[in-house]
Amino acid sequence: MAVLKAINGHTGCGRIKDYLEKGGRALLRDFFNLSWDEIEDKGLDAALKDEVDWAQEMDALRRDYGNDTPWKGQRAITFRHYVISPDSGDNIGLEGLRELTHAWVRKHFSDYQVAVVYHDDNGQRIPHAHIVVNNTNLETGRRLHIPNALDMNRSLQEVARARGLTAFDNEMPKGRVGRSDPRTPPRPRTRWATYINKAERGILDAGAYSWVSDIRNRVSVAKVLSRNEGEFMRILELMEVDVAENSAKASREDWIFSLADEPSRKVSGERLGMTFGKIALTERFERIGSYHPDAASSRAILSMATDAVEINDVAELGSLAKAVETNARYSIGSSADYGSRIETLQRRMEREAGSKAAAKCAERIQELVEAREYASRHSLVPDEVPARRHQSTGSNRWQYEPQRSGSRTQGAARGSSAARLNSRERQQEGRNR
Template sequence: MAVLKAINGHTGCGRIKDYLEKGGRALMRDFFNLSWDEVEDRGLDEALKDEVEWALEMDALRHDYGNDEPWKGKRAITFRHYVISPDPGDNIDLEGLRELTRAWVRKHFSDYQVAVIYHDDNRQRIPHAHIVVNNTNLETGNRLHIPNALDMNRSLQEVAKARGLTAFDNEMPKGRVGQSDPKTPPRPRTRWASYINKAERGILDAGAYSWVSDIRNRVSVAKVLSRNEGEFMRILELMEVEVAENSAHAPREDWIFSLADQPSKKVSGERLGMSFGRIALTERFERIGSYHPDAASSRAILSQATDAVEINDLAELGNLAKTVETNARYSIGSSSDYDGRIETLQRRMERETEPKAAAKCAERIEELNAARDYAAEHGLVPSETARNASRSADAARWQYEPRSRQNGSQRAAQGSSAARQRDNERRREGRER
């Protein structure tokens, strides 16, 4: 069965439309209850879909009913964004995915405006569907309400099973690592800073969605940007991650993370890796020398992260998380730091006699190159650190200062030195007397 990922939108639909259709990446589009409708306009020239401004139509309807306004003190959920990812083993083609998606959409959203955009931009080129549902019911004008998000996924599985599709398990395995007994809390299987087990790796390699990886990426950004626990919690809130304390009876203190729109999916910090646990994070906040990007870089990183969360660009969020973790690991303060770290690793690799050690250096060089390219593309690090910039400015001022002023400065310095020498001689003469 296909896997369903859901995320709430809080803005107009223009940004999600730009993301889904940029660069001609949309393979196909299906529309319901818009100026084109897949049922009513069946048989007409589908080229007419190119004229559908579905984001503007959704925004206009929502505005007319006042459904952009906050609800009970919280930001309005302006649209719901779902992603249907088929099981790779089903070898489903685009038309098969469209038939599955249309059936599920008609079952749940027959009274809502819906735009479906199809992509195949994952590693295995497997088609998947992005479904954007406006928040306003066409019959009543009321806001869309989903009583139980899990029921939506169960419904999709039923629709998929009726079409002979196989089951795809998106749940993490049960057993010791997945137990919720406070006497045996979730623990990482290794002491690695970041830990991905075999099941999660299998989901990622299949090009499918892993909610554990999604949480890890969001927490990665928050922990690098935060200087204290308060900042950490505020940034996680912006990243739509909820935090709770683990059981008071657990042998180790830890935080439990979950996505705001999937509260039943929970994972402890140390299950993500030792650097994500509460103990390690608290120690990081207390260390004076902990790595932090400068203010401008922090703003750029946070903006990039919240945009990725808003439009559900999980690939972009993953690339960002890898970059900030790499920058933290190698203390990258400016773009020139990448070159220095890479040169050091290249010299080390040339000296290594052990193939495994040399391969590890090559892997780190590749990691730094990827981070440098991503950071440059998105303006995430300055060209030079503030300290180096100050030194460069001082050198430039001295180089281009008028020679008469330079000579004056030199004479002043020489005069001061001569005065100090005369004072020292007088003091020596006084002692001798």
């Protein structure tokens, strides 16, 4: 199914244009209601599109109508940025994505200036479309009324289905048993990405061992390293965590995590935080742009994590999980990314000095500083973003098996990990017979 993401813009379009087109990353650009129009100028020399400065044209129109000024005391939404990411199973090419995008844009934004920039800078090299819609209606001069995000996504599914592509069912999910209104999806236990209740907080503040935190740290490593459910389950096995489905009578689907050597200590994913639940994790695996460390970093992280589990070094595992989660939250691909993220937060903190937002920026800066120090100490992040490869081979291939050093050889470690995986697979085969 095609996935739609919507982001509000509050500045001029120059920055979003630079971001989308820097380094020659744009595969192609399409324009509507600008000095080039895909409908009116069809058949003309497409090289003329190179002369279009769409950011400048959008900013000028918006300024002429006064639509970049605050509205009712709130910052103006100067543009709307949508991202259409097609399903990898559809095997859609660039031209197919263009046709899908054109249809959706013409359906909703025929009276607005629109620039579409296509990328394929994800791990699978699947093309996706960035759509920038100026906030000014060309007919009325009024500001764009921001459509309901759910309705826009439903519309995209209809357009995709009409073209034979897979699509979400636009009917409201019925949820599970126990809801007064079966059409209403049940609410998650918490909206916090990571949830620590008072009891667990008290244990941690006292410096004592919390098996709930131990499980959360192991799952943190697994979810960042995994690209699909199969990898997630295999890495959890290496981390000595067992997984089971929750009760069919529960209001929401979820996984139950437990320590392999203490099966009575079990906790549901959403009890650990929203991002640890089955629903959120499944969406993460399906999302094209999900963060993942590069292959070398992934092997180093898994090696450190399994070593910590094997010798029961809870503190080291906690530090590793915290650093990995921070890297994922801020999309850290190289050492230089830490500095740029910190600088951005510092500028915001200066603008909003004395506010709660400034205090939050300070917390985030400290998180990044600690993650940078930890990653540098253990060589978990490359100095530069690795060159993109169409096909990974040899040492650049990400493997589930950690490469250890010390008393155990790398070959022995891989053999041990493989044995554990083979054992699990044999058990599964036995149950299926």
